[in-house]
Every structure is written in C-alpha cells, then in structure tokens.
Amino acid sequence: MPRAVVLLGPPGAGKGTQASRLSAELGRPHVSTGDLFRENLSRGTDLGEQARGFMESGQLVPDELVLEMLFARVAAPDCRDGYLLDGFPRTQPQAEALERRLPESWETRAVLLQVADEILVERATGRLICQGCGKVHHETFAPPRAAGICDACGGRLEKRDDDRVGVVRERLEVYRRQTEPLVQFYRERGVLDVVDGSREPNLVFDDLVDLLGSEG
Ligand code: AMP
Numbered sequence: 001m002p003r004a005v006v007l008l009g010p011p012g013a014g015k016g017t018q019a020s021r022l023s024a025e026l027g028r029p030h031v032s033t034g035d036l037f038r039e040n041l042s043r044g045t046d047l048g049e050q051a052r053g054f055m056e057s058g059q060l061v062p063d064e065l066v067l068e069m070l071f072a073r074v075a076a077p078d079c080r081d082g083y084l085l086d087g088f089p090r091t092q093p094q095a096e097a098l099e100r101r102l103p104e105s106w107e108t109r110a111v112l113l114q115v116a117d118e119i120l121v122e123r124a125t126g127r128l129i130c131q132g133c134g135k136v137h138h139e140t141f142a143p144p145r146a147a148g149i150c151d152a153c154g155g156r157l158e159k160r161d162d163d164r165v166g167v168v169r170e171r172l173e174v175y176r177r178q179t180e181p182l183v184q185f186y187r188e189r190g191v192l193d194v195v196d197g198s199r200e201p202n203l204v205f206d207d208l209v210d211l212l213g214s215e216g
Helices: 015-026 033-043 046-056 063-074 092-101 117-125 165-179 181-188 201-212
Strands: 004-008 030-032 083-086 108-114 127-130 136-138 192-196
Touching: 004 015, 004 181, 015 030, 015 083, 015 201, 030 033, 030 063, 033 046, 033 063, 033 083, 046 063, 063 092, 092 181, 108 181, 108 201, 117 127, 117 165, 165 181, 181 192, 192 201
Parallel strands: 004 083, 004 108, 030 083, 108 192
Antiparallel strands: 127 136
16 A cells, blocks of 8 residues: 555545545545645634635645645654645645655555546535535535535534635636646656546545555
8 A cells, every 4th residue: 555645636526525535444644735724724823824815816825835834744643654645736846845755665656536627616616514524515416414514423514715616717727737737747757547536426436445455
C-alpha cells in the first residue's frame, strides 16, 4: 500500500467523499487543505483571515501559506506512516515542494477522479456538508432523511460559501489553469491512475480500493 496518496480532480469530483471513506479503509489520515483552511476560518485565526478572500472568490490561496499549513499538519504523529491528500497539491510549486518533502523510500500514488464539467457544477452546487462530522450529502443525489440534519451524526447540514454557481465556475477555471497540469506531472513519474468519478460513489470507491489496497 502506498504511503502517500494524492487525490486529484476538479471541485465536485468526489475527492472529499472518497478520501474520508478511503482514510478509514486504508488506516491513513485524510488531510484536506480546504478543510484545514475552513477550520482556520471558523476559529478566526490569522491564517484563516489571510485565506478568506481567496477562498470566497474561488481563487487559490498563495503557495507559501498553503505549504506552511500543510507541512505543519503532516508533521503530526498520525501522519508518520503515510497520509491521504485531498485538494493538495494544486500548483506545480506545491507538487515540487511535496516531492522534496516526502521520504525517498515512500511509495507515492496519484489518482485522478475524472468527471465531466456539467456534472461537476450540479454536484458542487447541491452539496450539503455536516458541520458536526463533515459527511457530505447532496440535495438531489444524496438527500438527508430529515431536511438539514446529517444522517450519520444528527449535525447541522450547510452549504459551503464557495459552492454558489458563479464561484464553482471560477474554481473550475482555476482548476483547468493551475491544477490540471499536475496530471502530466504525476503521469511522467509513472505514478498516476485515472478513475471515472462520474459513477455512483460506491463503484468509484471499489475502484480506488482495488488500486490502493486496504489496511495491512
Ligand atoms: P477545497 O475544499 O479543496 O475545494 O478548497 C476550498 C478552497 O480552499 C479553494 O478554492 C482554495 O481557495 C483553498 N485551497 C484549498 N487547498 C488549496 C491548495 N492546495 N492551494 C491553494 N488553495 C487551496
């Protein structure tokens, strides 16, 4: 089983949903830079304030801020044996910094979740996130049993501020311009797999487990 897993894909591809299930399956922590920024925002930290404007407009937070935050997170003891990255890297300098940082003996795999643009906008704009446990529901595709309440923990479901249509389209543009080139970056290193992320989440998950293995 690889030590470092990079989940690549546009907003709405299912990275967060799959990463949280995979994390349990592989016994590796799920490290999401988007979640880390949102935590900083809700705690009102300086980092959160520095990131706010970029996040609200669908732009990328500058690399220095992302790298400092990410490297502090993966220095924690739970990441000692490996981790699962969701939403990082998103630029070439981030990918290069990660490569320099990973121990040489670690196997790294990158998986691209590929999904057509029309589906992405529909998925992202209907997304409902549990404020308690982070579970992702969807207004149309995975509605909660009781409106506004998480099926898993009873927490409150909310939309992300940046999941409005205009911002999602901007995030897609940013993905194409700044992040999609990383597909080639990982392909050249011979560590890339592509999975059709437009299918039902359980099928996508089964493919990911086949590719990445399970705990042990
Ligand atoms: P996500 O939850 O991964 O969609 O991230 C939400 C927002 O956080 C993005 O639109 C960016 O503004 C910011 N962000 C998250 N990860 C990164 C990253 N690796 N590099 C730059 N900005 C990021």
